[in-house]
Amino acid sequence: MSIKIAPSILAADYANFASELKRIDETGSEYVHIDIMDGQFVPNISFGADVVASMRKHSKLVFDCHLMVVDPERYVDAFAQAGADIMTIHVEATKHIHGALQKIKAAGMKAGVVINPGTPVEALEPVLNLVDQVLIMTVNPGFGGQAFIPEALEKVSRVAAIRDEKGYNYDIEVDGGVDNETVKACYQAGANVFVAGSYLFKASDLTAQVQTLRDALND
Numbered sequence: 001m002s003i004k005i006a007p008s009i010l011a012a013d014y015a016n017f018a019s020e021l022k023r024i025d026e027t028g029s030e031y032v033h034i035d036i037m038d039g040q041f042v043p044n045i046s047f048g049a050d051v052v053a054s055m056r057k058h059s060k061l062v063f064d065c066h067l068m069v070v071d072p073e074r075y076v077d078a079f080a081q082a083g084a085d086i087m088t089i090h091v092e093a094t095k096h097i098h099g100a101l102q103k104i105k106a107a108g109m110k111a112g113v114v115i116n117p118g119t120p121v122e123a124l125e126p127v128l129n130l131v132d133q134v135l136i137m138t139v140n141p142g143f144g145g146q147a148f149i150p151e152a153l154e155k156v157s158r159v160a161a162i163r164d165e166k167g168y169n170y171d172i173e174v175d176g177g178v179d180n181e182t183v184k185a186c187y188q189a190g191a192n193v194f195v196a197g198s199y200l201f202k203a204s205d206l207t208a209q210v211q212t213l214r215d216a217l218n219d
């Protein structure tokens, strides 16, 4: 699977989304990761579909939307209309994960499924045939800047093994605490999409910092 870097706009300057999107575009990153938080599924609140629709006017990047929202099926149409390319939803957030993923695909988006650090891979297995992307959280969701949880790597390996066994085709994404020191272990476990927020945006030269992640994969 091809490597994709997904800078997380959660770590950017929210008063300047247009220029931040331009800066991300200039790094050559494949995706921009957009975290949607409702203050219910996670304690934090970020922004919703209307903000994503405004961002869409300023960027042609792939919008990788990660919904940390209760009953995300309520927002499928709104995100499709906003111009989201990938909509990734938590198994823990809905009673109807299968139906919600079907709805995302029917709306013309790529469908992603995500599990928290405390949720086993078994919770994903019934929907792995449906999805375009599996996201394994490597921190508890809600905030940027947290420490990477290494135990999540076993789950990355497991979803990679299931993909090989069954002939599925999903990307495997990791999110949380990804930096130049943790990215390689994620890659070796089988991940190919790397979300990074605080590590990338703490640098003044975003393009050079993205390159350090790519270089770390080859070390």
Ligand code: DX5
Pocket: 008, 009, 010, 011, 033, 035, 066, 139, 140, 141, 142, 143, 144, 145, 146, 175, 176, 177, 178, 195, 196, 197, 198, 199
């Ligand atoms: C956390 C979010 C992440 C966050 C990662 O709930 O899902 O996407 O932006 O931030 P870092 O890379 O700082 O851990």
Ligand code: ZN
Pocket: 008, 033, 034, 035, 066, 175, 195
């Ligand atoms: Zn995220």
